[in-house]
């Protein structure tokens with residue numbers, strides 16, 4: 001199962017390497033990772049989506065993260081009320097014959113065209129995991145030329 | 158003050174008395190200041206020796222061991238020693254020189270990314286980028302190394318930081334917001350544990366190295382006596398409980414005593430303290446202690462339910478928790494019939510070996526035990542020698558058995574003995590060695606002789622990388638692939654270093670040689686030519702249940 005974990009860390013060089021090293025050394029897979037500074041510039045915030053086969057592995061991941069000296073707090077959002085979003089940019093075919101169809105789809109799902117030139121458009125979409133998934137599935141027919149996503153970010157409320 | 162002076166002043170404030178190290182280009186400013194400083198600085202012959210010596214010093218004294226090396230090759234030579242300390246949770250501070258901050262990342266001469274290299278094998282590490290942080294970093298390094306679950310910490314100090322000037326400001330206290338080890342056990346959990354203990358019929362205490370690092374041996378003994386539970390221990394837990402105590406079961410696991418392995422299999426309650434259910438202890442997991450409830454006391458939350466199920470986890474310092482637990486146990490269980498059962502197991506499966514014409518390694522260790530009255534500090538190398546040393550010497554005090562448990566580092570024992578002797582010069586220190594392992598850090602003979610660190614080395618010379626040979630004999634059809642190993646003439650070798658060498662080839666000379674070695678005021682190496690194909694028994698084959706042992710004495 002996928003878990004969204006948020007990690008507050010000291011904003012120091014090498015911290016990301018410590019976190020990444022912890023995952024690689026133990027063979028845990030990171031599905032996505034987003035890092036940025038917080039309001040307090042001495043602290044960084046990471047949202048990590050991990051694939052954990054069972055609860056035991058998740059528990060180990062949480063404990064091992066907590067054990068790192070530079071980690072301040074670790075929270076598993078899976079069991080908490082939270083808002084999560086991901087941003088994707090998709091480059092698709094925007095030729096005259098596809099235009100209408102594409103626009104119809106964008107009406108239905110999250111996502112809008114933010115730039116287009118010649119036969120190519122860049123679509124931007126912000127949404128929950130499920131919404132992004134639906135959008136990407138329906139865009140497949142347009143010949144996706146490139147796709148880039150930020151990985152999930154999440155906030156508790 | 159210069160950075161070098163700040164570093165030295167900080168080490169002084171931390172109470173450092175002994176440093177093991179080796180100089181080089183990127184620590185020249187530091188060594189220049191060390192020239193005038195009052196440390197007992199031991200110049201080793203290989204940086205690995207410095208790391209193991211600092212580790213041995215720490216294991217013997219409980220203080221933080223310190224080693225210093227230059228950048229690049231000096232730093233990478235420390236790596237095995239740091240990993241060894243890390244696996245066994247030994248507090249140590251390693252200081253390395255680094256190229257100038259302006260050159261970092263340029264593949265400069267003797268540059269190695271030692272903080273990157275040691276990240277997974279240190280509890281924490283620091284690269285000093287600003288001289289203003291230096292004193293605080295040293296303070297934090299010692300604090301992190303010695304608190305919580307202890308471990309090695311590395312400080313990488315670039316050359317220009319050593320040379321720059323800054324005011325020396327010593328932080329009297331440490332405040333790391335992201336590091337707050339749990340010291341006291343949860344009272345509710347302790348109550349639950351006390352209740353389980355009161356209801357137990359067949360309790361067993363399984364003691365690990367955490368007892369020793371937290372200084373909880375007296376409480377452990379009190380607990381065992383109060384609830385009348387037999388005590389078994391891990392390799393790291395040797396010395397946590399007196400071997401000659403009537404509740405003692407000796408070591409458990411792969412080369413543990415048969416009665417300890419049987420007893421834990423039959424137990425209905427395991428009280429695990431400062432141990433981590435390592436695979437060398439549990440054998441096949443699904444067959445380990447099948448009938449037992451488990452109380453697991455450990456300072457490291459990640460050790461709990463990592464390998465094995467637990468009913469009552471208690472996170473915190475073993476000493477605090479055992480102290481609390483003793484107060485909470487209002488009614489001791491009646492274990493008299495269990496103790497009888499355990500006594501019967503001891504009689505039925507004693508630890509034994511077949512004596513013979515040739516010198517048996519077990520006999521050598523028994524003799525060392527007798528001559529030193531069980532009061533020596535024993536360090537070991539790795540392999541059969543290590544297991545025999547664990548089985549046949551009777552350790553009654555903590556910090557008297559010093560061995561690389563987690564990493565299993567050949568070449569550890571001799572420099573560790575050197576470190577132990579530096580920490581406790583009045584004590585007799587023996588390295589029980591293999592002929593293979595001793596060749597891995599033999600260069601430290603020069604260090605010992607030069608600094609009058611008079612340790613004794615007992616080589617159990619079987620002409621083999623014996624432990625590997627044993628596995629080849631038992632599981633690879635006696636195909637001894639590259640395990641027959643020759644050595645030098647150890648007597649001449651010792652002499653060439655200025656030490657004393659004694660060769661023993663006859664059983665009747667064993668005791669005399671030990672007595673002689675002790676009486677000589679020098680570093681002495683005894684080369685015992687033992688039965689070449691002697692095996693360590695009992696043995697649990699890898700992947701078997703731990704009560705499924707081969708004894709070899711059929």
Ligand SMILES: Cc1ncc(C[n+]2csc(CCOP(=O)(O)OP(=O)(O)O)c2C)c(N)n1
Pocket residue numbers: 538539540541542543565566567568590591592593594595617619621622623624625
């Ligand atoms: C640095 C290192 N290399 C290899 C090993 C694998 N190994 C474990 S025991 C052993 C044999 C040790 O031989 P020796 O020191 O003669 O001890 P004996 O088993 O014969 O007592 C080896 C090679 C190890 N533990 N450490």
Ligand SMILES: [Mg+2]
Pocket residue numbers: 591592593617618619620621622623
């Ligand atoms: Mg050997």
